[in-house]
Amino acid sequence: MKKLILTASVVALMAGAAAAQTVRVGIAAEPYPPFASPDAAGNWVGWEVEIIGAVCAAAELTCEITPTAWDGIIPALVSGQIDAIMASMSITEDRMQTIDFSDRYYNTPTVIVGQRSITMDATPEGLAGRVLGVQVSTIHQAYAQQYFEANTELRTYQTQDEANQDLVAGRIDATQADSIALDAFLATPEGAACCEVKGTVANDESILGQGVGVGVRKGDDALREAFNRGIAAIRANGVYDEITARYFASSIYGD
Amino acid sequence: MFEGLFDLWPGLQASADLLALQPPGWGGNLLRGAVNSLIIALGAFALGLLIGIGGALGKMNGGPVTRDLLAVYTTVVRAVPELILILLLYYAGTDILNQILRMLGQRPVEISGLAAGIAVLGIVQGAYATEVLRGAIQSVPRGQIEAARAYGMSPVQVFRRITLPAMLPNALPGMSNLWLIATKDTALLAIVGFAELTLETRQAAGSTRAYFTFFLAAGAIYLVMTLVSGRFFGWLEARYRRGQAGARA
Amino acid sequence: MKPHRIVLVLIALALVLWAAFSLRWDWIPRYAPLALEGIWRTIWLLVLSVVIGFALAVPLGLAQAAGPRWLAAPARWFCTLIRGTPLLLQIWLIYYGLGSLFPQFPWIRESELWPILRQAWPYALVALSLSFAGYEGEVMRGAFKSVPAGQLAAARAFGFSPFATFRRVWLPQALARALPTLGGETILQMKATPLVATITVIDIYAVASRVRQDTFIIYEPLLLLAVLYMALAGLIALAFRGLERRYGRGLG
Numbered sequence: 241m242k243k244l245i246l247t248a249s250v251v252a253l254m255a256g257a258a259a260a261q262t263v264r265v266g267i268a269a270e271p272y273p274p275f276a277s278p279d280a281a282g283n284w285v286g287w288e289v290e291i292i293g294a295v296c297a298a299a300e301l302t303c304e305i306t307p308t309a310w311d312g313i314i315p316a317l318v319s320g321q322i323d324a325i326m327a328s329m330s331i332t333e334d335r336m337q338t339i340d341f342s343d344r345y346y347n348t349p350t351v352i353v354g355q356r357s358i359t360m361d362a363t364p365e366g367l368a369g370r371v372l373g374v375q376v377s378t379i380h381q382a383y384a385q386q387y388f389e390a391n392t393e394l395r396t397y398q399t400q401d402e403a404n405q406d407l408v409a410g411r412i413d414a415t416q417a418d419s420i421a422l423d424a425f426l427a428t429p430e431g432a433a434c435c436e437v438k439g440t441v442a443n444d445e446s447i448l449g450q451g452v453g454v455g456v457r458k459g460d461d462a463l464r465e466a467f468n469r470g471i472a473a474i475r476a477n478g479v480y481d482e483i484t485a486r487y488f489a490s491s492i493y494g495d
Numbered sequence: 496m497f498e499g500l501f502d503l504w505p506g507l508q509a510s511a512d513l514l515a516l517q518p519p520g521w522g523g524n525l526l527r528g529a530v531n532s533l534i535i536a537l538g539a540f541a542l543g544l545l546i547g548i549g550g551a552l553g554k555m556n557g558g559p560v561t562r563d564l565l566a567v568y569t570t571v572v573r574a575v576p577e578l579i580l581i582l583l584l585y586y587a588g589t590d591i592l593n594q595i596l597r598m599l600g601q602r603p604v605e606i607s608g609l610a611a612g613i614a615v616l617g618i619v620q621g622a623y624a625t626e627v628l629r630g631a632i633q634s635v636p637r638g639q640i641e642a643a644r645a646y647g648m649s650p651v652q653v654f655r656r657i658t659l660p661a662m663l664p665n666a667l668p669g670m671s672n673l674w675l676i677a678t679k680d681t682a683l684l685a686i687v688g689f690a691e692l693t694l695e696t697r698q699a700a701g702s703t704r705a706y707f708t709f710f711l712a713a714g715a716i717y718l719v720m721t722l723v724s725g726r727f728f729g730w731l732e733a734r735y736r737r738g739q740a741g742a743r744a
Numbered sequence: 745m746k747p748h749r750i751v752l753v754l755i756a757l758a759l760v761l762w763a764a765f766s767l768r769w770d771w772i773p774r775y776a777p778l779a780l781e782g783i784w785r786t787i788w789l790l791v792l793s794v795v796i797g798f799a800l801a802v803p804l805g806l807a808q809a810a811g812p813r814w815l816a817a818p819a820r821w822f823c824t825l826i827r828g829t830p831l832l833l834q835i836w837l838i839y840y841g842l843g844s845l846f847p848q849f850p851w852i853r854e855s856e857l858w859p860i861l862r863q864a865w866p867y868a869l870v871a872l873s874l875s876f877a878g879y880e881g882e883v884m885r886g887a888f889k890s891v892p893a894g895q896l897a898a899a900r901a902f903g904f905s906p907f908a909t910f911r912r913v914w915l916p917q918a919l920a921r922a923l924p925t926l927g928g929e930t931i932l933q934m935k936a937t938p939l940v941a942t943i944t945v946i947d948i949y950a951v952a953s954r955v956r957q958d959t960f961i962i963y964e965p966l967l968l969l970a971v972l973y974m975a976l977a978g979l980i981a982l983a984f985r986g987l988e989r990r991y992g993r994g995l996g
Binding site: 563570574576577578580583586680681705710713714721 | 748749828829831832833836837842843844939949963966978
Binding site: 269270271273277278279280281282307308309310312315316318319320321398399401402405408428430 | 518519520521523524527582586589590593606611686687688690694697698699701702704706
């Protein structure tokens with residue numbers, strides 16, 4: 241009898257714990273349209289925010305979106321303040337030494353956008369003598385430091401927005417970032433007036449990564465598998481394509 | 496009411512729309528951020544005062560080891576930039592806390608952003624408060640305390656009836672300064688990602704590209720906060736100085 | 745040295761040795777040149793902003809202490825504005841706020857100032873100097889007011905012109921009285937310099953941030969940075985103590 245009660249209470253506790261345990265999903269506190277940005281009412285909207293909801297629902301997790309400063313998001317994960325990162329973080333070998341990643345949920349090329357008045361292309365020679373802005377703590381900063389830093393002045397910004405802002409102001413000649421995020425910038429009146437896409441950078445998978453995945457703590461395999469299940473589920477049942485169709489003209493999964 | 500002004504300066508209408516209280520205006524977001532800033536500042540100020548009282552008493556009445564450790568605390572906090580202290584305390588603090596809990600077999604506790612911000616800023620405030628309160632307590636004439644003891648009052652009674660009322664007017668300018676520092680230091684939490692006024696301003700400016708408008712608006716909000724606080728502390732000081740012997744030099 | 749202090753020093757040494765051997769310091773040689781550049785930038789930003797800010801603070805304080813209404817009022821508003829808003833906001837307003845106005849005035853890009861306006865350090869310098877001027881303007885106001893009026897009257901009685909009174913009696917005494925506060929304020933200014941990293945100025949804090957992003961090491965760069973700033977604060981305190989000894993003599 242005692243054993244029955246003990247087993248029952250342990251099972252109840254575990255079930256209760258599993259159900260009640262909220263997964264705090266960290267997103268960047270800085271706006272990153274069209275993936276995640278705050279609206280005037282203070283709610284987070286965007287393609288990635290909707291994907292977070294869909295993946296968590298498919299994986300039967302209770303997710304709580306937790307905005308975290310982008311340049312501290314990995315320390316926040318490692319120290320336990322958040323449980324997962326879904327902030328358009330690319331899967332790179334460097335990052336894999338500190339955290340684990342799920343399967344990718346999108347993959348888009350990296351482009352360079354620059355002033356209309358300047359001729360340049362997305363190569364170290366094309367950018368020689370120019371000023372390039374990148375967001376701190378991104379694959380773009382790592383790529384630019386590896387390939388462009390020798391002949392190009394690099395400026396690092398806390399957010400991609402601020403880099404775009406300095407591009408509009410004319411302080412920098414170009415910026416390197418995700419093609420979709422920069423498309424959103426070029427769709428604005430200031431962006432269209434000042435700048436255009438100059439080209440796609442030569443791929444280097446060791447730096448640019450193999451797509452964007454969900455970051456989890458090293459060894460947190462249960463959560464990683466849950467996210468993998470969720471991603472596979474929404475790709476299979478069409479929810480992924482339905483959300484993507486509302487934001488983009490074509491799929492961004494990157495086959 | 497402002498139509499004439501808007502006709503003169505078309506950009507003003509656009510700015511006013513951006514700052515409207517209801518969406519799609521971002522004014523509501525900014526005010527919510529301001530409330531968060533105030534809550535964090537209040538919490539940090541209160542925590543700082545608590546630490547400061549303990550620190551001041553420790554520095555005056557504690558043993559040599561206590562005094563040295565407190566000196567290290569105040570020196571480090573007053574020499575290292577708040578930004579670095581905030582980063583260290585936030586990441587290291589929660590890390591150490593969670594590791595201790597893990598060793599004890601408990602689940603890592605989730606510390607809300609609010610609590611972490613208050614704790615971090617409170618520890619920073621505590622170092623300054625220690626010095627302010629120590630100076631204020633030491634400025635109470637020794638004769639009054641000795642007389643109170645001669646009357647047989649317990650240390651708690653002495654503190655409550657003699658030290659506290661006498662030191663309050665001397666501590667108030669320093670405390671007013673500390674409160675202003677607390678409200679302005681909450682802006683630093685924007686760099687760590689806490690949802691307070693400066694972060695909301697940056698998000699609004701980034702989303703709408705109207706940097707000038709939003710930073711000016713945020714500056715105005717901070718100015719209102721500091722001006723109102725200054726008035727309040729001035730009133731407090733005038734009230735508690737009643738019956739004091741003459742004006743201080 | 746007292747025994748308890750020896751014990752504490754030994755414990756501190758033990759902590760330092762443990763940190764030196766068990767934490768990761770392998771990144772230091774690789775980033776040393778960048779770090780030196782960052783330290784230099786921090787130092788010259790600090791020194792220049794303090795000098796320029798103080799140069800502005802003296803007239804601001806004087807205007808409030810002795811000036812006519814139409815000079816004293818704007819000076820007071822300026823100081824209230826600076827002291828009432830966070831420095832971070834001021835820095836962002838000056839850099840991004842002004843920057844957002846550039847596209848509306850295309851002639852700015854053709855002007856001679858453009859190479860300077862393109863960079864970030866002028867805005868950082870302006871913001872830091874204005875901030876220092878705002879706070880020290882208030883300090884100098886108190887200092888000017890605290891010089892006994894009798895001395896100024898005596899100087900006038902001796903036939904000093906107002907300018908000579910200011911130069912030989914008022915300013916030196918006000919400076920001597922303000923010196924301790926100025927030392928503390930300079931240290932506060934040093935603590936404010938990391939904020940310029942948010943507008944792309946590469947100071948030593950920005951270098952530490954870069955190390956943390958590149959290597960994913962969380963604490964060690966911050967700890968070294970804290971030690972560096974403490975050393976800098978110590979140097980500033982020593983410098984001001986020397987200044988006080990030299991110029992603070994003979995105060996009535």
